[in-house]
Amino acid sequence: xxxxxxxxxxxxxxxxxxxxxxxxxxxxxxxxxxxxxxxxxxxxxxxxxxxxxxxxxxxxxxxxxxxxxxxxxxxxxxxxxxxxxxxxxxxxxxxxxxxxxxxxxxxxxxxxxxxxxxxxxxxxxxxxxxxxxxxxxxxxxxxxxxxxxxxxxxxxxxxxxxxxxxxxxxxxxxxxxxxxxxxxxxxxxxxxxxxxxxxxxxxxxxxxxxxxxxxxxxxxxxxxxxxxxxxxxxxxxxxxxxxxxxxxxxxxxxxxxxxxxxxxxxxxxxxxxxxxxxxxxxxxxxxxxxxxxxxxxxxxxxxxxxxxxxxxxxxxxxxxxxxxxxxxxxxxxxxxxxxxxxxxxxxxxxxxxxxxxxxxxxxxxxxxxxxxxxxxxxxxxxxxxxxxxxxxxxxxxxxxxxxxxxxxxxxxxxxxxxxxxxxxxxxxxxxxxxxxxxxxxxxxxxxxxxxxxxxxxxxxxxxxxxxxxxxxxxxxxxxxxxxxxxxxxxxxxxxx
Ligand SMILES: [Zn+2]
Numbered sequence: 177x178x179x180x181x182x183x184x185x186x187x188x189x190x191x192x193x194x195x196x197x198x199x200x201x202x203x204x205x206x207x208x209x210x211x212x213x214x215x216x217x218x219x220x221x222x223x224x225x226x227x228x229x230x231x232x233x234x235x236x237x238x239x240x241x242x243x244x245x246x247x248x249x250x251x252x253x254x255x256x257x258x259x260x261x262x263x264x265x266x267x268x269x270x271x272x273x274x275x276x277x278x279x280x281x282x283x284x285x286x287x288x289x290x291x292x293x294x295x296x297x298x299x300x301x302x303x304x305x306x307x308x309x310x311x312x313x314x315x316x317x318x319x320x321x322x323x324x325x326x327x328x329x330x331x332x333x334x335x336x337x338x339x340x341x342x343x344x345x346x347x348x349x350x351x352x353x354x355x356x357x358x359x360x361x362x363x364x365x366x367x368x369x370x371x372x373x374x375x376x377x378x379x380x381x382x383x384x385x386x387x388x389x390x391x392x393x394x395x396x397x398x399x400x401x402x403x404x405x406x407x408x409x410x411x412x413x414x415x416x417x418x419x420x421x422x423x424x425x426x427x428x429x430x431x432x433x434x435x436x437x438x439x440x441x442x443x444x445x446x447x448x449x450x451x452x453x454x455x456x457x458x459x460x461x462x463x464x465x466x467x468x469x470x471x472x473x474x475x476x477x478x479x480x481x482x483x484x485x486x487x488x489x490x491x492x493x494x495x496x497x498x499x500x501x502x503x504x505x506x507x508x509x510x511x512x513x514x515x516x517x518x519x520x521x522x523x524x525x526x527x528x529x530x531x532x533x534x535x536x537x538x539x540x541x542x543x544x545x546x547x548x549x550x551x552x553x554x555x556x557x558x559x560x561x562x563x564x565x566x567x568x569x570x571x572x573x574x575x576x577x578x579x580x581x582x583x584x585x586x587x588x589x590x591x592x593x594x595x596x597x598x599x600x601x602x603x604x605x606x607x608x609x610x611x612x613x614x615x616x617x618x619x620x621x622x623x624x625x626x627x628x629x630x631x632x633x634x635x636x637x638x639x640x641x642x643x644x645x646x647x648x649x650x651x652x653x654x655x656x657x658x659x660x661x662x663x664x665x666x667x668x669x670x671x672x
Contacts, residue, residue, distance in 0.1 A: 177226065177234070177258070178242070179251045180205045180217045187247075190215040199253050201227035214239065228258050230284060232274050237296050241271045241636075244660060259288060265666045266290055273299065278625040291631045292668065298638030305618040306643055306651060309611035317607060321600060328592045336585065339578045346571040353567055357560045364553040370397065371546035377401065378539035382413040382531075401545055405538065413534040420531055423524045430517045437510050443503050445469075445481075451506045455497035463490045467503040474501075615643060615651040632668065634659065 179187045180196030188196060194207030196217060204220040216234070219227060226233075238260070242250050245261050252262040261269040268291035270284065285291060297304050370377070370393060377393060380386040386398050402410070440451040450467065458466060468482040484490040493500065581588070617635075619627075626633060633645040642659055643651045662668065 177205075177217045177251060178239075179247075180207075190217050195220075198227060200256060200258060203227060228256075230257055230280075232272075235273055237273055237298075237636075238271050241294060244656075245269075245663075255287065257287060259291075263663060263666065267292065267663075267666070267668060269294060269663070272296065275300075276625065278628040281625060281629050285629065285631045288631075292634060293626075293629060293631055294634045294636055294642075295626060296638075297635040297643075303620045304635070304637075305620065306615040306637075306653075307618060309614040309616055309650065310608050312616065313607045313611050314604060317603065325593070325596060328596055329589050332585065332589045332592060336578070336581050339574065339581055343571070343574045343578050346567065346574050350564065350567045350571055353560055353564045357557065357564060360553055360557050360560060364550065364557065366394070367397075367546055367549050367553065370394070371543060371550065374542040374546065375535065375539040377542055378413075378535050381405070381410060381538065382417045382535060384414060401542055404545055405541060409534070409538060413531065413538060416527065416531045416534055420524065420527050423520055423527060427517055427520050427524065430513050430520070434510060434513045434517070437506050437513070440506070443501070445503060448505065449507070450503035453502045453504055455493060455500075455502060458490070458502060460487055460490065462504075465504055468493075469501045469503065471499055471501060613653050614646065615653060616649060617643070617645075617651050 179189065180194075181199050182188050182196060185199075188194070190207035190209070192207065192209060194217075196205045196207075197203070198205050198217075198219065201219075205217040206220045207215060208218045209215050242260060245263075249261050249263060252259045254262070254268070259268045260271050263269070268288040270288070270291060271294050273296045281293075373392070377386070377398065380389055381402060386393070386402075387395070389398075437451065440453065443450045443452045445467065453466070463484045466484060468484070470480045473479055484493075635643040635651075637643065641653055641655050643653055644659075646652045
């Protein structure tokens with residue numbers, strides 16, 4: 177220890193034959209004038225070097241550091257310990273030469289509160305390695321960017337390839353929309369065409385023969401139309417048509433009979449008109465009123481005129497009918513038939529009118545169905561036309577971009593390369609600026625107890641510079657003069 181206290185509590189330096197009292201333990205101190213060490217106070221008759229349990233044997237390193245500060249700052253008693261240095265602002269600086277445990281570090285930090293450590297790192301220089309962050313950051317940056325320069329050309333080429341793929345895709349998209357538009361237009365025309373034949377479709381539905389018309393109409397569409405119609409209505413019109421057909425058949429039957437009668441040859445007998453009949457045209461039902469004439473005496477004055485007496489008589493002519501002619505007056509019958517035809521025809525007319533009414537109802541329903549369909553097609557066509565236009569614009573844009581890329585390929589590549597090296601230089605400058613003066617601490621062996629210190633740490637490497645801890649990773653290089661300057665000006669805010 178350099179300072180002791182006299183009776184008046186004044187700090188006194190050792191002098192030859194000097195005696196003083198220790199302020200900590202009250203023990204007697206004797207001034208020592210060794211040949212190697214500088215003069216210092218030593219406890220008298222005690223084995224311990226120092227009564228302060230925290231003090232290690234004072235070395236030249238200690239002494240040298242203490243002497244960098246004014247005498248009045250040195251060996252200041254705080255509680256039951258003696259701080260190496262206390263600045264007028266109350267900051268304690270402790271110089272630590274040998275290894276201490278993290279527990280001791282914490283104890284001393286808690287005791288002095290506002291303190292910093294100066295550690296003699298020369299002693300464990302071998303285990304302590306400060307690495308420049310600039311160097312290591314630059315190395316890792318260059319490592320990761322080593323291949324980028326080679327990849328620039330590939331990157332530009334792949335950009336061109338992407339543009340080509342995009343261009344091809346747009347062409348496909350355009351063709352797809354175009355095809356869809358054409359097909360929609362075809363369907364629109366077909367549908368418009370079919371709509372004009374709604375009446376015909378309605379008629380086929382009534383007739384029930386729609387399957388036969390698959391060339392003129394799309395069966396799928398007709399099925400959809402039928403499904404959209406009222407089933408009762410379809411049944412009604414089908415029945416109505418059947419009724420009409422039945423009536424028409426009836427008329428045909430009457431007409432057949434009329435033309436049959438009219439087709440028979442006329443025969444006049446005794447001023448009356450008859451029709452000439454074949455025996456084969458006669459039956460048990462109609463032989464009454466038939467006049468039988470013998471062919472052999474047709475020219476004679478008195479002709480033989482007979483009738484069939486009964487069924488047996490009628491049948492007996494079966495073998496001899498060639499010798500006779502058969503006559504019957506069919507005027508009344510003919511008149512009846514014609515009247516019947518007139519009557520049925522008027523009925524037919526009213527049934528046909530009813531049928532046409534039904535047909536018109538169904539036909540207009542079909543027309544409306546088609547109108548909806550056409551409206552739908554038109555909407556779709558409008559959308560597709562807009563899409564086609566948009567797609568065409570995109571396609572043109574893409575084509576221009578692609579052309580530009582292809583014609584400027586080499587310029588782009590060289591520009592990218594220039595950019596890359598400029599960026600690289602800029603980034604490297606940034607790294608140098610960001611990590612300037614910063615170092616990383618590597619502990620090869622133990623003695624990591626200092627890592628747990630809370631107070632600022634300053635490592636003295638034995639050279640004319642120090643390292644102080646900036647963060648858990650970063651250490652800053654600082655000259656001893658700058659450090660002392662900071663202490664004298666009380667500028668500790670950047671030491672953590
Ligand atoms: Zn003492």
